Amino acid sequence: MAAERPRVLSGIQPTAGSFHLGNYLGAVRQWVALQETHDTFYSIVDLHAITVPQDPRALRESSRLAAAQLLGAGLDPARCTLFVQSQVPEHAQLAWVLNCVTGFGEASRMTQFKDKAAKQGAEGTTVGLFTYPVLQAADILLYQADLVPVGEDQRQHIELTRDLAERFNGRFGRAFTVPGPYILKEGAKIYDLQDPSIKMSKSASSPKGIVWLMDDPKTSGKKFRGAVTDTDTVIRYDPETKPGVSNLLTIYSALTGIGVGELEEKFTGRLYGSLKTELGDVFADWVAPFRARVQEYLDDPAELDRLLARGAEKARAIAAGTLADVYEKVGFLPAGAH
Numbered sequence: 348m349a350a351e352r353p354r355v356l357s358g359i360q361p362t363a364g365s366f367h368l369g370n371y372l373g374a375v376r377q378w379v380a381l382q383e384t385h386d387t388f389y390s391i392v393d394l395h396a397i398t399v400p401q402d403p404r405a406l407r408e409s410s411r412l413a414a415a416q417l418l419g420a421g422l423d424p425a426r427c428t429l430f431v432q433s434q435v436p437e438h439a440q441l442a443w444v445l446n447c448v449t450g451f452g453e454a455s456r457m458t459q460f461k462d463k464a465a466k467q468g469a470e471g472t473t474v475g476l477f478t479y480p481v482l483q484a485a486d487i488l489l490y491q492a493d494l495v496p497v498g499e500d501q502r503q504h505i506e507l508t509r510d511l512a513e514r515f516n517g518r519f520g521r522a523f524t525v526p527g528p529y530i531l532k533e534g535a536k537i538y539d540l541q542d543p544s545i546k547m548s549k550s551a552s553s554p555k556g557i558v559w560l561m562d563d564p565k566t567s568g569k570k571f572r573g574a575v576t577d578t579d580t581v582i583r584y585d586p587e588t589k590p591g592v593s594n595l596l597t598i599y600s601a602l603t604g605i606g607v608g609e610l611e612e613k614f615t616g617r618l619y620g621s622l623k624t625e626l627g628d629v630f631a632d633w634v635a636p637f638r639a640r641v642q643e644y645l646d647d648p649a650e651l652d653r654l655l656a657r658g659a660e661k662a663r664a665i666a667a668g669t670l671a672d673v674y675e676k677v678g679f680l681p682a683g684a685h
């Protein structure tokens with residue numbers, strides 16, 4: 348049964364402590380939904396995280412926190428394979444082989460690399476950051492994924508993955524499924540509460556513009572009440588002329604399942620303040636049980652680690668098969684023969 352479902356793989360970096368509302372509504376929530384219809388593999392990509400400096404203790408904590416939040420959000424280890432990338436050594440092994448079929452110029456054209464390298468400066472930029480997209484290709488190709496749910500910013504990396512898969516298949520014989528992107532809908536994009544022209548983001552948002560899921564809901568309530576709107580008074584969904592109000596309506600709708608049209612009706616004749624206050628309450632009601640579930644996982648790190656170890660085992664069962672095929676195809680001698 349499960350084998351007939353299209354296979355999905357996605358990854359998230361364990362870098363910020365808490366996920367923000369954009370991560371949840373734009374990515375994690377879709378991951379949860381896809382468990383029902385697809386054969387899903389989700390990875391906490393700690394090998395990617397160390398392409399920029401990380402404090403070891405903080406990284407370990409962030410990885411557990413990421414796992415706890417994904418589980419708290421509804422990922423179910425019985426229905427998906429949730430694992431930590433570094434616990435499946437095949438990722439690094441396949442990445443090496445793929446590095447050797449990737450052109451230097453090709454990798455140099457990756458815009459995320461160029462942006463991040465510009466921020467880090469030449470001395471701070473590691474070779475790991477340069478080869479980040481190739482590791483991402485390995486993540487995807489190891490599992491023969493059909494679809495890769497990601498935001499628009501990752502489209503170029505998926506294109507590279509497809510190119511590498513086709514090149515390898517053409518040169519050595521078919522080893523990989525060529526994956527397609529599954530770009531998440533625009534509607535799921537959440538904007539900064541202080542500057543609704545930029546997306547809510549851990550690196551670009553000001554502290555007041557970003558809502559962290561693990562924050563005290565009172566703090567988040569204040570941020571919603573202080574959200575930037577406009578000088579008009581009408582509560583109407585219109586991202587062009589009313590980006591702030593529209594963002595609040597999008598969040599309200601996403602958290603409650605109430606359509607935006609219905610919300611416009613509900614708030615007819617009411618002031619922005621009532622929308623902001625009510626949204627703060629809606630968020631608090633939604634986030635309280637989420638935080639309680641996350642806390643339960645964090646309170647039992649041994650069980651969390653066991654759960655991740657089982658996920659890694661399930662992942663390896665697939666990844667090892669692909670890697671063995673690749674090793675054989677490139678001409679490596681069989682290991683363990685005696």
Ligand code: ATP
Pocket residue numbers: 359360369370371372373374497498499535536537538546547548549550551
């Ligand atoms: P950075 O600022 O370092 O780029 P980020 O806050 O944008 O980080 P990522 O770690 O890049 O978050 O993203 C994790 C996932 O969350 C990705 O799938 C991304 O598309 C999604 N995501 C991030 N921010 C938003 C947002 N504001 N709206 C919708 N989805 C988002």
Ligand code: LTN
Pocket residue numbers: 356357358359360392395482483486487495496497501
């Ligand atoms: N680069 C991605 C994270 C990521 C990923 C993956 C996504 C790493 N490996 C494999 C999809 C599939 C990001 O920054 N969102």
